[in-house]
Amino acid sequence: MLILLAFGIGVVAGLRAMLVPAAVAWAAHLGWIDLSGTWLSWLAHPWTPWIATLLAVGELVTDKLPTTPSRKQPPAFAARIAMGALGGAAIGIAGGALWLGLAAGAVGGIAGTLGGAAIRARLAAALGRDLPAALIEDVAGIALAIAVLSAAA
Numbered sequence: 629m630l631i632l633l634a635f636g637i638g639v640v641a642g643l644r645a646m647l648v649p650a651a652v653a654w655a656a657h658l659g660w661i662d663l664s665g666t667w668l669s670w671l672a673h674p675w676t677p678w679i680a681t682l683l684a685v686g687e688l689v690t691d692k693l694p695t696t697p698s699r700k701q702p703p704a705f706a707a708r709i710a711m712g713a714l715g716g717a718a719i720g721i722a723g724g725a726l727w728l729g730l731a732a733g734a735v736g737g738i739a740g741t742l743g744g745a746a747i748r749a750r751l752a753a754a755l756g757r758d759l760p761a762a763l764i765e766d767v768a769g770i771a772l773a774i775a776v777l778s779a780a781a
Contacts, residue, residue, distance in 0.1 A: 629779075630719065630720065630723040630725055630728065630729060630732075631728060631729075631732045632732075633719050633723075633776050633779055633780050634715070634716035634719045634720055634728070634729040634730075634731075634732035634733045634736065635716070635732045635733065635735060635736035635739070636736060636772060636775070636776040637651070637652070637712065637715035637716055637718075637719055637733055637736065637773065637776045637777070638712030638713070638715060638716050638732065638733035638734060638735060638736020638737040638738075638739070638740060639712075639736045639737075639739055639740035639743070639744075639772060640712075640715065640736075640740065640769050640772050640773045640776065641708045641709075641711035641712035641714075641715060641733070641736065641737040641740060641741075642699075642708050642712065642736065642737050642738065642739060642740015642741035642742070642743065642744050643740050643744045643765055643768065643769035643772075644684065644687055644688065644691070644765075644766065644769045645687065645704075645707050645708045645711040646680065646683045646684040646686070646687040646711070647684045647687070647688075647769050647770065647773055648711040648712065648714060648715040648773070649671070649676075649680040649683070649684075649711065649714060649715075650677065650680035650681045650683065650684040651715070651773035651774070651777055652668075652671055652714070652715050652718045652777065653671045653672070653676040653677040653680045653681075654677045654681075654777075655718075655777040655780070655781070656668075656669075656671045656672035656676075656718070657671075657672050657673075657674065657676070657677045660777055660778065660780065660781035661718060661719065661721075661722035661777065661780055661781065662722055663718060663721060663722065666721050668714075668717065668718050668721060671718065688766055691762060691766075692758075692759060692762050698745070699741050699744070699745055700741065700742070700745055705741055708737045708738075708740065708741045709734050709737040709738060709741075710734075710737075711737065712733040712734050712735075712736050712737025712738075712740065713730045713731075713733045713734040713737065714733070715733050716729040716730050716731070716732050716733015716734065716736065717729050717730040717733060719733070719776075719777075719780050720732075720733075722780060723780070744765060747765075748761045748762065748765050749761075751764060751765075
């Protein structure tokens with residue numbers, strides 16, 4: 629189960645990278661996952677969920693801009709893998725398997741990046757515009773993050 633949850637949070641990172649630290653910070657802050665005494669304990673700090681949420685909202689907005697580069701460009705792709713690994717590590721720590729969670733989160737980040745881009749492109753083509761597809765992707769990412777972290781609780 630831990631591998632699936634870590635992979636799932638990685639997929640979220642592939643959809644929206646900054647959604648992962650925000651969701652994990654809220655989960656830690658609310659006591660859904662215990663990161664106390666670990667190198668990720670800073671995610672449970674009272675300010676972290678708020679700051680990470682602002683960054684996630686900024687990403688949700690900038691994702692809709694026509695000048696935003698592809699998520700498959702090396703810097704964006706690397707950030708999504710890193711955020712997937714971070715989220716997977718948090719789930720792994722909470723479940724007693726840091727490295728397994730980190731690896732599954734990174735692989736989920738790759739799958740979410742490539743799969744999310746392909747699905748969004750198909751949705752945009754079917755809907756005739758990118759904005760509705762992007763909004764559907766936002767909702768899917770948020771819902772998946774909530775589902776994964778509530779299951780990890």
